[in-house]
Amino acid sequence: xxxxxxxxxxxxxxxxxxxxxxxxxxxxxxxxxxxxxxxxxxxxxxxxxxxxxxxxxxxxxxxxxxxxxxxxxxxxxxxxxxxxxxxxxxxxxxxxxxxxxxxxxxxxxxxxxxxxxxxxxxxxxxxxxxxxxxxxxxxxxxxxxxxxxxxxxxxxxxxxxxxxxxxxxxxxxxxxxxxxxxxxxxxxxxxxxxxxxxxxxxxxxxxxxxxxxxxxxxxxxxxxxxxxxxxxxxxxxxxxxxxxxxxxxxxxxxxxxxxxxxxxxxxxxxxxxxxxxxxxxxxxxxxxxxxxxxxxxx
Numbered sequence: 618x619x620x621x622x623x624x625x626x627x628x629x630x631x632x633x634x635x636x637x638x639x640x641x642x643x644x645x646x647x648x649x650x651x652x653x654x655x656x657x658x659x660x661x662x663x664x665x666x667x668x669x670x671x672x673x674x675x676x677x678x679x680x681x682x683x684x685x686x687x688x689x690x691x692x693x694x695x696x697x698x699x700x701x702x703x704x705x706x707x708x709x710x711x712x713x714x715x716x717x718x719x720x721x722x723x724x725x726x727x728x729x730x731x732x733x734x735x736x737x738x739x740x741x742x743x744x745x746x747x748x749x750x751x752x753x754x755x756x757x758x759x760x761x762x763x764x765x766x767x768x769x770x771x772x773x774x775x776x777x778x779x780x781x782x783x784x785x786x787x788x789x790x791x792x793x794x795x796x797x798x799x800x801x802x803x804x805x806x807x808x809x810x811x812x813x814x815x816x817x818x819x820x821x822x823x824x825x826x827x828x829x830x831x832x833x834x835x836x837x838x839x840x841x842x843x844x845x846x847x848x849x850x851x852x853x854x855x856x857x858x859x860x861x862x863x864x865x866x867x868x869x870x871x872x873x874x875x876x877x878x879x880x881x882x883x884x885x886x887x888x889x890x891x892x893x894x895x896x897x898x899x900x901x902x903x904x905x906x907x908x909x910x911x912x913x914x915x
Contacts, residue, residue, distance in 0.1 A: 626825035667805030670849030807846035
């Protein structure tokens with residue numbers, strides 16, 4: 618609703634992982650390079666972790682867009698499945714038309730499928746998002762898939778993607794065999810202040826903005842303070858600030874408006890929260906004007 622107000626052709630801070638709006642910070646570029654190398658070199662197991670909202674799923678969509686057209690990929694984003702349901706979903710993703718009733722039948726059919734693809738020099742990728750939600754028994758099932766191999770090649774390239782809790786799960790003694798299979802790891806970090814600046818500018822530019830600047834310097838510092846550089850939070854705050862600016866008929870957003878939007882969204886800033894935890898005291902904030910109407914538009 619605010620596009621015309623700012624001279625935009627599209628919304629700049631949507632939450633969907635739109636490849637056309639992709640911006641990669643240094644950590645994201647390193648992560649994408651790691652995942653591409655894992656597939657192209659046939660490394661077998663790779664691990665990508667990051668806090669909520671740091672762009673893991675967006676990075677995976679970018680990876681899928683850069684894989685060779687002959688690469689078959691399965692993207693499992695709801696890993697809380699029973700064993701047979703997992704294989705049914707896997708076969709649906711790979712478009713394997715084979716009627717299986719038992720896990721053994723699924724494994725035999727999958728092995729034949731992978732051997733045939735290897736014979737044609739074609740890679741096969743399995744991506745499991747939100748892998749920290751997998752129970753230990755299901756993680757073991759995934760590990761057993763890595764046993765599908767020839768003496769010279771891994772038949773299936775497996776990527777486990779999840780929040781930092783995934784590392785804690787893999788540290789368990791009963792999962793040491795899986796942990797030892799992981800040959801490449803990368804942890805996504807949030808944007809630093811400079812990357813956040815570039816990210817905001819890039820998003821606005823791709824949305825058609827040609828003005829002198831919506832967010833002034835103090836606003837950008839405040840965005841970084843309240844979001845900690847987490848891309849998802851940056852999108853939420855910037856979108857809310859543009860909406861609030863439209864409501865007030867201003868084309869320039871300052872730190873005060875960012876502060877109000879962040880307060881309405883319950884964001885106190887990473888720095889103040891960390892300090893409060895370290896001191897064992899609740900974070901103190903001064904009373905701010907509330908934009909209660911904002912939530913109705915988010």
